[in-house]
Amino acid sequence: xxxxxxxxxxxxxxxxxxxxxxxxxxxxxxxxxxxxxxxxxxxxxxxxxxxxxxxxxxxxxxxxxxxxxxxxxxxxxxxxxxxxxxxxxxxxxxxxxxxxxxxxxxxxxxxxxxxxxxxxxxxxxxxxxxxxxxxxxxxxxxxxxxxxxxxxxxxxxxxxxxxxxxxxxxxxxxxxxxxxxxxxxxxxxxxxxxxxxxxxxxxxxxxxxxxxxxxxxxxxxxxxxxxxxxxxxxxxxxxxxxxxxxxxxxxxxxxxxxxxxxxxxxxxxxxxxxxxxxxxxxxxxxxxxxxxxxxxxxxxxxxxxxxxxxxxxxxxxxxxxxxxxxxxxxxxxxxxxxxxxxxxxxxxxxxxxxxxxxxxxxxxxxxxxxxxxxxxxxxxxxxxxxxxxxxxxxxxxxxxxxxxxxxxxxxxxxxxxxxxxxxxxxxxxxxxxxxxxxxxx
Amino acid sequence: xxxxxxxxxxxxxxxxxxxxxxxxxxxxxxxxxxxxxxxxxxxxxxxxxxxxxxxxxxxxxxxxxxxxxxxxxxxxxxxxxxxxxxxxxxxxxxxxxxxxxxxxxxxxxxxxxxxxxxxxxxxxxxxxxxxxxxxxxxxxxxxxxxxxxxxxxxxxxxxxxxxxxxxxxxxxxxxxxxxxxxxxxxxxxxxxxxxxxxxxxxxxxxxxxxxxxxxxxxxxxxxxxxxxxxxxxxxxxxxxxxxxxxxxxxxxxxxxxxxxxxxxxxxxxxxxxxxxxxxxxxxxxxxxxxxxxxxxxxxxxxxxxxxxxxxxxxxxxxxxxxxxxxxxxxxxxxxxxxxxxxxxxxxxxxxxxxxxxxxxxxxxxxxxxxxxxxxxxxxxxxxxxxxxxxxxxxxxxxxxxxxxxxxxxxxxxxxxxxxxxxxxxxxxxxxxxxxxxxxxx
Numbered sequence: 001x002x003x004x005x006x007x008x009x010x011x012x013x014x015x016x017x018x019x020x021x022x023x024x025x026x027x028x029x030x031x032x033x034x035x036x037x038x039x040x041x042x043x044x045x046x047x048x049x050x051x052x053x054x055x056x057x058x059x060x061x062x063x064x065x066x067x068x069x070x071x072x073x074x075x076x077x078x079x080x081x082x083x084x085x086x087x088x089x090x091x092x093x094x095x096x097x098x099x100x101x102x103x104x105x106x107x108x109x110x111x112x113x114x115x116x117x118x119x120x121x122x123x124x125x126x127x128x129x130x131x132x133x134x135x136x137x138x139x140x141x142x143x144x145x146x147x148x149x150x151x152x153x154x155x156x157x158x159x160x161x162x163x164x165x166x167x168x169x170x171x172x173x174x175x176x177x178x179x180x181x182x183x184x185x186x187x188x189x190x191x192x193x194x195x196x197x198x199x200x201x202x203x204x205x206x207x208x209x210x211x212x213x214x215x216x217x218x219x220x221x222x223x224x225x226x227x228x229x230x231x232x233x234x235x236x237x238x239x240x241x242x243x244x245x246x247x248x249x250x251x252x253x254x255x256x257x258x259x260x261x262x263x264x265x266x267x268x269x270x271x272x273x274x275x276x277x278x279x280x281x282x283x284x285x286x287x288x289x290x291x292x293x294x295x296x297x298x299x300x301x302x303x304x305x306x307x308x309x310x311x312x313x314x315x316x317x318x319x320x321x322x323x324x325x326x327x328x329x330x331x332x333x334x335x336x337x338x339x340x341x342x343x344x345x346x347x348x349x350x351x352x353x354x355x356x357x358x359x360x361x362x363x364x365x366x367x368x369x370x371x372x373x374x375x376x377x378x379x380x381x382x383x384x385x386x387x388x389x390x391x392x393x394x395x396x397x398x399x400x401x402x403x404x405x406x407x408x409x410x411x412x413x414x415x416x417x418x419x420x421x422x423x424x425x426x427x428x429x430x431x432x433x434x435x436x437x438x439x440x441x
Numbered sequence: 442x443x444x445x446x447x448x449x450x451x452x453x454x455x456x457x458x459x460x461x462x463x464x465x466x467x468x469x470x471x472x473x474x475x476x477x478x479x480x481x482x483x484x485x486x487x488x489x490x491x492x493x494x495x496x497x498x499x500x501x502x503x504x505x506x507x508x509x510x511x512x513x514x515x516x517x518x519x520x521x522x523x524x525x526x527x528x529x530x531x532x533x534x535x536x537x538x539x540x541x542x543x544x545x546x547x548x549x550x551x552x553x554x555x556x557x558x559x560x561x562x563x564x565x566x567x568x569x570x571x572x573x574x575x576x577x578x579x580x581x582x583x584x585x586x587x588x589x590x591x592x593x594x595x596x597x598x599x600x601x602x603x604x605x606x607x608x609x610x611x612x613x614x615x616x617x618x619x620x621x622x623x624x625x626x627x628x629x630x631x632x633x634x635x636x637x638x639x640x641x642x643x644x645x646x647x648x649x650x651x652x653x654x655x656x657x658x659x660x661x662x663x664x665x666x667x668x669x670x671x672x673x674x675x676x677x678x679x680x681x682x683x684x685x686x687x688x689x690x691x692x693x694x695x696x697x698x699x700x701x702x703x704x705x706x707x708x709x710x711x712x713x714x715x716x717x718x719x720x721x722x723x724x725x726x727x728x729x730x731x732x733x734x735x736x737x738x739x740x741x742x743x744x745x746x747x748x749x750x751x752x753x754x755x756x757x758x759x760x761x762x763x764x765x766x767x768x769x770x771x772x773x774x775x776x777x778x779x780x781x782x783x784x785x786x787x788x789x790x791x792x793x794x795x796x797x798x799x800x801x802x803x804x805x806x807x808x809x810x811x812x813x814x815x816x817x818x819x820x821x822x823x824x825x826x827x828x829x830x831x832x833x834x835x836x837x838x839x840x841x842x843x844x845x846x847x848x849x850x851x852x853x854x855x856x857x858x859x860x861x862x863x864x865x866x867x868x869x870x871x872x873x874x875x876x877x878x879x880x881x882x
Contacts, residue, residue, distance in 0.1 A: 009498050011543035011763045014528055017491035019541070021548050022555065025487050041821045043798035043828025043848075046466050050458035050574055051492070051560065055516070057450050067517045074564045075496070075510040075529065087455055088516065100460070102452035107462050109795055109845045113828070114463070119492065123515040133491055143832075150810075150831035269814075322452045354550055357484035369591075373710075380482045387484025387554070390591040391584075404550045407484075 016124070016132030018337060023354045023406070028340055032117060034165040035137050035334065039115040042158055044139055047114045049096035051121075052087035060321065061095045068122040089121040093138040093333065101142060102322030111143040111151075117336075129307055129338045140331025142318055147328045149262055152294040152314055153269035155332055159298060159310050160273050168339060169348065170301035171309070174236075174281035177263040178291050178313070180246070181282075183256025184232055188225055194289055195219055200233055201285035208233065233283040239271070240264045242280040262293060292316040296332055306342060310334045353406025358441045359386045359423070360402045361411045362395065368413070375413045375421070378436050386411075402426055409441055457565070457573030459782060464795045464847070469781055473558060475606040476578050476775065480556040483599055485580055488555045490537035492562075493528035501762065502536045509563040530562040534579040534774065542583060543763030552584040552592075558777075570748055570779050581772030583759055588769045590703055593735040593755055594710035596773055600739060600751050601714050609780060610789065611742035612750070615677075615722035618704040619732050619754070621687070622723075624697025625673055629666055635730055636660055641674055642726035649674065674724040680712070681705045683721040703734060733757040737773055747783060751775045794847025799882045800827045800864070801843045802852045803836065809854070816854045816862070819877055827852075843867055850882055 013019060020028060036046070058069055071088040090096050093116045101112065116138045124130045139158065141151045156173045163171045181200070185193045199214045206214075208230050215226045228249055235245045243260050263280055270278045286295040295313035300306055312332025319327050343349050361376045363369070376386045387407075389398045402410050403426055411434075412422040423439065424431040454460060461469060477487070499510055512529040531537050534557045542553065557579045565571045580599065582592050597614045604612045622641070626634045640655045647655075649671050656662045656670060669690055676686045684701050704721055711719045727736040736754035741747055753773025760768050784790050802817045804810070813829055820827045828848075830839045843851050844867055852875075853863040864880065865872040 007501055007762065009495075009501070009540075009762050011540045013544065014491060014493060014495065017493060017528075019490055020488070021545060022486040022488055025489060028489075029487050040797040041824075041826050043796055043801070043826060045463040045796045046470050047461070047463060048466060048469075049460055050455060051562075052455060052458060052574070054450075054455065059516070060448055060450070067515070069516040070513040071516050072511040072530070072562075073514045074508070075500070075512050076508045087458075089513070099450075099452045103454065104462060109842065111831075113796070121492075121513075133493070146832075148831040148833075150829070154829075154831070272814075321448065321450050355484055355486045355554070356481040360484070373713075383482075385482050385484060388591070388595075390552070390589040390595070391587075392589075401550065 016126035016130075018131055018133070018341060021354075023351050024344065024349070026353065026356065027349050027351060028336075031166055031336060031340065032135075032137075035162050035336070036115070036117060038158060038162045038165065039137075039139055042113075042154065044113040044115040044141075047097075047100060047116055048118060049090070049093070049100055049116070051089055051119070053090050053096055053099060055086040055088045057099065057321070058088050058090065058095060061098075068124055070121050070123055091122045092120055093118060093136050094140075097138070097140060098318050098321065101327065102319045105319075105323065105325075111141050111147065113139075113141045115139040129342065131337055131341075134335065134337035137334040137336050138331060139333075140312075140329050142327050142329035145326055145328075147314075147330060149265055149294075150269070151330050152262065153266045155294075155312065155330060156266070156270055156278060156296060157273065159296070159332060159334070160277060162334065163298070163310075166339075167350070168300060168309075168343060171277065172299050172301055173278045173310075174284050174297045174299070175263065175266060175278065176280070176282055176284035176295050177259040177266075177293055178285075178295055179255045179259030179293055180263060181232075181259075181285060183253040183259055184246070184249075184251050185229070187251035187253030187256055188228055190219075190221070190225065192219060196229065197285045197289075198287065200229065200283065201287050203233055203283045235280070235282040237280050238275055238278065240267045240280070242267075242282065246282070259293070266294060286311060286313055290315045292328075294330060300339070300342070303342065303346075307338070308335075309339045353408075355387075355405040355407060356385050357387045357405065357407045358384050359409045359411050360398070360407045361386060361388045361413065362398050363389050363392050364395065364412070364415060365392065366415045368415075371413045375411065375436060379411070379439075384441060399424075399426075457567035457571075459572055459574070459778060462795075464792050465785065465790070467794065467797065468790050468792060469777075472607055472777060472781065473576075473578075476603050476777070477556070477558060479599060479603045479606065480578075480580055483554075483595065485554040485556040485582075488538075488541060488557055489559060490531070490534070490541055490557070492530055492560070494531050494537055494540060496527040496529045498540065498762070499529050499531065499536060502539075509565055511562050511564055532563045533561055534559060534577050535581075538579070538581060539759050539762065542768065543760045546760075546764065546766075552582050552588065554580075554582045556580040570783065572778055572782075575776065575778035578775040578777050579772060580774075581753075581770050583768050583770035586767055586769075588755075588771065590706055590735075591710070592771050593703065594707045596735075596753065596771060597707070597711055597719055597737060598714065600737070600773060600775070601718060603775065604739070604751075607780075608791070609741060609750075609784060612718065613740050613742055614719045614751075615725050615738045615740070616704065616707060616719065617721070617723055617725035617736050618700040618707075618734055619726075619736055620696045620700030620734055621704060622673075622700075622726060624694040624700055625687070625690075625692050626670070628692035628694030628697055629669055631660075631662070631666065633660060637670065638726045638730075639728065641670065641724065642728050644674055644724045676721070676723040678721050679716055679719065681708045681721070683708075683723065687723070700734070707735060727752060727754055731756045733769075735771060741780070741783070744783065744787075748779070749776075750780045794849075796828075796846040796848060797826050798828045798846065798848045799825050800850045800852050801839070801848045802827060802829045802854065803839050804830050804833055805836065805853070805856060806833065807856050809856075812854045816852065816877060820852070820880075825882060840865075840867075 291313040293314035298310035314330040732754040734755035739751035755771040
């Protein structure tokens, strides 16, 4: 290192790669803990996949993300080395899940219930809600051949519980079923159902008029058909009354019936969630064409223009690229970084202490270092986070350090044989004697 | 996706990127939790830095790691884009820490105590104990101008507590002080101290004879000097008696005195750790030339040939590449992946359940879905991980599922109004009535 000492770099952030101060990171860490705890409370196991997958797989699955894939390249590539596979950083956690399930198929027990809290990378132009490195929290359940619709109903309950715990303000969870859209459009006599879904999916951005215009101009639907499509998309209920509203539009189709039955089941199963949260919203389409049934989107109620913070749905076959088996699944993905950055900017996060320390053991000139160490160790053994102030500075400086880090209590071990332990509450300034065997923060 | 359905990929691991089955991941996750919990119990805060840093910084600091750096490259680079900085994946957590401290200097409170549990990447040829992606657990404390020697003594205590909790078998923590080596060699009249240290550091691999030969041949030391160097390196004590052993070699030097005083302080402060763990080992050098005082190495006692699992030390100036400030620090890094893979291969890990679920709620044909859901929710509210069996399969299949996943209890909600909750212990087969408000796994 010594040779480079002369060279001075400017320490600067890399655009699109967020990084937090300790006090912000403490909140992010609490979020991750809460999400994990809810996932596990429903019996989902953690997996982690490597940060990379083979380039070919990522490209084949990438769709629009293709252009945004970051490949790895050794700075000084050994030309003889054939050992370096062509790999790239994953841009989501679904492609890795599919590879994982196919690769370890024989070692997994189905239904396979996994969660995955990991970074993903996309070479996007940084803008609001978009990052080059971001944390995703995915949960999915996958089974052989068939997967109970009850899992479709469990997913929004899990999401709701998480957002309650994260304290992100009100959310709305909007649910639809692709079979309703597919069946309805087929029943209307439309053949290019995927195209219709792609256009209706823009409702959020261009509104009903914009969608209607595109259906007329691009797909050349007649006015009546467009009106029916828009009527369907307008249906949004917080119970199962959407069924009669769809029926009133007079379209008959088997797939439509299936979709209505499934969504009705899901809505009924979620009736324990307080009103104003869960909606059957027949405008929701989700751009990805691999969803085949239930689809979810979640919005922060206070920021209606902000993109979905938690989306997902049901797909028919996770591993079609790898195996000749039918493995349907359902799941969702929480865009943790996106939500965290939004609420951080809006000043809505409860940013507090800069340290996990609950108690700082002070060092007075007359105090015994060994006794201070034993004191700290006794408190730690009782599950309390304790740090010792290791510099023998003035008491004023020690208290100032505790205050600046947001440490709530400062501990004073006895200075002589007859002395007592004392503890100072930094918020109130009160200092009292304390029993080290029973005291709690 | 539909167009690519035809293309079939072989799902295969990428060499050098380890990945675990759920039951293995559960153990890894427990390890991470334990490490984090010990770090926090000593008042260290978590930070996370991006996976990438600027290439120039990584190369300047890389030393031998230079050749192993993975740069990121967009698959389809936009030739107009100047926005993509030249970035590469970090190969350790020290370079990012230095950049972080320099960049956020004004927002941090010193002594700054941070831990960082993150992946790092190196383009190494995969071999035992070497991976291309691996998890490092780093802890460091950094202060302005001076940093108390008490932190040097705290670090091995933290490491010891962690390895106790991880249950990795016996470890030995070997400690030295670079000032002892530097002072001793200077006192011997040697000028190329760094070169001597570099050679003595090979003791582990080539033994005293090999080291002696290199000192004779490469550095042209005379036989008496070589004998002194080897005598110093042979000193290894589990208390502060190393001081008199060094004194007996008759070298007088101020830096040597400082080093002996510091190491003596550290050894005395660690006297509460049971014998056989902590050693003053004067052969330890640590290859990196930025260590300036205390250095640590930790070995698995059962695998003496396996490389160090936890190393570190004290350095004089973390941010010299960025700022004209003196920020000394001390810390260590646990190579989690390396240890985990070794013990996994040796069959020493306590691999158990494939799921975090404690209780599975069964579904009998006659049982009420709503009651089953309420039951699960009540147990979850009491902090128990509960999953519902959502397929209405035969009871035999449900029990088999629980057994295969290692779920310890299966719960049967009452099937009629007069019924009682019952719970089956999967290990004993015993099934008893249970009070849902008080039952515990």
